[in-house]
Amino acid sequence: MTARLIGGRYLLGEPLGSGGMGSVWRAHDQQLDRVVALKRAHPGVDDPDGRRLRREARTGARLHDPHVVTIFDVVTDGDEHWLVLEYLPSRSLDELGKLPPDQVARIGVQIASALQAVHAAGIIHRDLKPANILVTADGTAKLADFGISRRLWAEATLTDSSTVGTPAHLAPEVANGNEPTTASDVFSLGAVLYTALEGHSPFGDDPNPLAVLRRAARGELEPLRRGGELTPLITRMLAVEPGDRPSVAEVVNELGGTAAAPASRRRKRWVIPVAAAGVAVVAVLGVLIGRAVSGPSEPSAAPTTAVAGPVGDPLTADPCALIDEASLSKFGDATLEPAYGNFDRCDVVVNGSGGQQVDVRAELDEADNELPQGAVEKLTGNLNKVVRARAGDGDCERVLVLSDGTHVVVEARHTDGSGMDVCAMAEAVTQKAIGVLKAGPIPRRTQPLPAASLAHLDACTLLDNQALELIPAVDAKHPDTSFGGWSCGWESTTSDLSVDVRFDRDQPLDASDGRPVTMSGRSAFISSEDDGPGTCAALIVFRQYADTVELVTVIARGPGTQTTLCGLATKLGQAVAAKLPKA
Template sequence: MLDEGAVSAGQGHRRTVAGRYQLLSALGTGGMGTVWRAYDQVLHREVAVKEVKAPDDLAASEVERMHARLEREAWAAARICHPNVVTVYDVAKEDERPWIVMELIRGSSMADLLKAEGALSPQRAAHVGVEVLAALRAAHAAGVLHRDVKPANVLMAHDGRVVLTDFGIATLEGTSGLTMAGEMVGSPEFLAPERALGQALGPASDLWSLGILLYAAVEGRSPFRQTTPLVTLRAIVEEDLPPARQAGSLASVIEGLLQKNPEERLAAEQTHRKLCAIRDGRTTGVTAHPATSQVTTPIIGSPVAPRPDRRRRRTAVLGVSAVALLLVGGGLTYRAANGDGQESTAAPEKSEPSRSSGSVEVSVSGERSAYQGSCPPYNENAPTFTATFTVDRTPAVVSYRWVTDKDSLIDDEWQTLPFAAGDATTKSKSLDFSTYYGESFRTLIGVEVRKPQAVRSDSELLVIECDEG
């Protein structure tokens, strides 16, 4: 980890962790813990020690999950043996919690460099890109997705090394996840569209973040950053990439990596060739190939739909796990373009019930529907709504979607709930808000059905009040 501008811990307070690592000074402190410069009294060398301290009011189950995530960070980094990835030496235990011990990188972060010196030249940015890409390719080959590539997690060592660090939210092949269903973690402005939509993740998702990093390197800011996380995520999903006016020959690489559809992104090998050519001052005519050719890690989640034609682009379909994009300030109405390029309100199809088509009853109930605290809500505290559908016969197919008050939509497309012959005539579907972060709001949650008949449930009140800070 980083060693530049360390904050003194005081000569009179030299704590020793696990009887071995003497804490010397704080390298950085955040809301969830501290990274320390420390001295290994066994091997007689300086190291970095990462401490995570849970808030006093955090539930015991969430504290355990936080500690498990810290250990997961160590496991992820330890899987990767590469000079562009921070080396983990040990996971020490002290006060019934883990402390990660890793190499001490003497230098500064890319984020600090951009603040101090401003935007980089395309050639220098390409050099950084080559090194970060090498780290990502090594990680992907080891079955690790980083998921949080950004300038703050790229360290620029005084010896010339570029080091990728902070695997705290990485996913590992062959292990279960530590995020709750639909939980969204990471820095919003660097998230790939498929992550914002809760869709499939793969190496291409890290390549998107690399593209954002390169854009920020030459332009001095990330391309989709907005005033709030909500608006930023919407921009990532819906908006075109602003031109990178300072990118020069790097522009084609940035554009290739920042394709909304991961299958259309520049692949790792082609990215490497182009970046090397720019770094070395050579021209390149390498053709972009889809990033899917480089997938070496199992895809996590549901498949990603092909990107709509830009000439007939419609507002992206946001599923339940991306509900944070929908419900702010009492609900946002999403509109979709029809085949003629005109907008429609996507109103439900109205039809009269008939004996031949069957009938359905739907009701909605809520749990923990009034929430106050930090956002996103932790899973066990997150507001959850359950829709119960009862059909009069089977087989049957129910077409439904979740809605809020004033007819604003949660599901832009209709969902299908099949009842096979012989099935029970009652089934349930749930919606939770464990991924929501943004402004406080209140709205009504209900379900609209269009088949086998048009019917709408009663609505339940939802209130989320996010603590500031």
């Protein structure tokens, strides 16, 4: 089936998953040259004329929300009916296992905002469950599967009302045969959040669905034990009486209420999948962690000293000279982001007409980091070669190797939606960078990094041997360093445990970024899974100017519980904070 062309347009790829009603495949839209997902009802499902699938398409097509999977089309191929969906590289919530409360809150506010949009369109979802919530590597959550949704004013038929949702997440009134309402969706969302925290339904973990249905009908709920600060809200969402539950708008507000707001300057951090084994952690961090040049800065004269080699002094080399908005404006609304992340990177964010967003970056990297596999173009002068990696799921990378061995990493990656030509964007920036480097060394920053900036510190000096003894069998003498000394990492020689210290920039943080704490008099936040599964980070505010903060991020990564990792990140963060100079 992998070579089959659906509807004369969609080239079928590998299967992505299967549920009770249908299966989903990855496919390539040959007309628009984009990756999509195709959904088809199972052959045994009673939907010979595609009525259910078309109803799902009509329902989903009415929704335009960043946290709802987009439905593009419905096509007929012979006697089969296919739904064309946004392709979202992700895992369903039920695949993620038990999650800590802060991560559940971040997912919950996004799905609650999506549910708010669903209800505003006059639709009840009716089947909220972890399998219908998709979560990307950067933490974006989207609501999917409107197969049994119905408009609030639609006439119910016997066939329709026989399918009311999943027993493990069903509101008591629905389990007793009443029609679902918006309050029923709120209960189901509360049950989903409960499941993400506890690892099982609020009705228990009985494998018999009829037993679960009986408990749902009687409103027999098990107490929430791992909810932390979420416990009062989820308890109200799971109230047996619909009138005692909060509205979905109240849920959004109590969880943080930012997911449905217009896009601000705060950007999603890119995280590293745990499966990226075999590559040194910090070597990967040098490629993927957010980096940026100086943002709104104090006026100062630009340096005029001669530059040695293609890069020169890391403090004065300007990554923003290698990337610009003009070369990317043909792809969408392009905005230069010079004040996000570390100091060795510059970004342009491209917003597409369909709500998609792509982050394109140019980043200076150390010479000893591993090159990707791909086509190699030999060059001369300041440039040794360019390596063009094959496109991945929503991202595309180029690496320019300079004559002194320094790497310029160019990567375009979807941070919202899908379907934009990330390789064309990466190539546009690559050509810009080649032109700059053929003309001479990397230009200097027009505004030097202020004397008070973290950029003048060495990240490797912020953890001494005594602090590093918290990591069993740590190799303290051979840290993994980065360009400019702006991140540093240490690993255990006997386990997969490691710690990374990196500098970062963002807009001012709040409680949605983690648990607020104080470290050596500085504001800080403890963020579970901040850098992906199996991590916990301490985000320490170093200084603030205009609407930007400079941060030191201390990441504990490896095996063990989140409590253990966050305890380690907290202790190491306290050691780092004690060594920071006054801003």
